[in-house]
Amino acid sequence: MTKGTVHMAVYDTLADWEVGHAIAHLRNGAAHRESGGFDVVTVGLTRDPVETMGGVRVMPDITLGDLHPTDSRMLILAGAASWDAEPALLAPFARMARAFLAAEVPVAAICGATAGLAREGLLDDCVHTSAADGYLAATGYAGAEHYRDADAVTDGNLITAGPTAPVAFAREIFGKLDTYEPRVLDAWYRLFATGDPSAFAVLAAAGHSAQDGDRAH
Secondary structure, eight states: OOOOOOEEEOOBOOOOTTTTTHHHHHHHHOOSSSSOEEEEEEEEEESEEEEOOTTEEEOOOOOOGGGGGGGSSEEOOOOTTTHHSHHHHHHHHHEEEEHHHHOHHHHHHHHEHHHHHHHTTTSSSSOOOOOOOOHHHTTOOOOOBBBSSSSSSEHHHHHEEEEOOOOHHHHHEEEEETTTOOOHHHHHHHHHOOOHHHHHHHHHHHHHHHHHHHHHO
């Protein structure tokens, strides 16, 4: 059983590592608070394949023109060299992020995608983070006073993170989507961020509990 659809934007030079933890663990449903995972649907400017920074070719499931906030639980925007090299090219994704936030549907942006949101004016009035405060300042945005030196930040329906914090980025996404029980989310983060072996037992127990619940129904 699916818990809804999460949309992930895809474009050339997408930073593979920044979204891997989030989309894999959303989709697999393991140890989730409720049974089943999320559908992960990729969104491109067109249906033409894109190539990630790691050389992985991705065929978008849908185009940006087919995406509607009401059909989604969240929009995830990964970093990419293109956010800085060709900001106008990816600006339509930032405009879609504006539409999502206006519809009160969460948006999660990491690394270069935060600069795209800054150029769109979406970080002017909310607490946020990125690679560095100077990186965002170079966009000319008006939200510098709200910048926080943190791995990842959630303010309302907007999640932001820096390029070295993919695990914290995933943690904030899971928290916003209420994916795990709080103690399980803490264990997930401790396992993948620090390799804490005690965290695995918590996740394993949560997974078994979920399976038992499925069988009971």
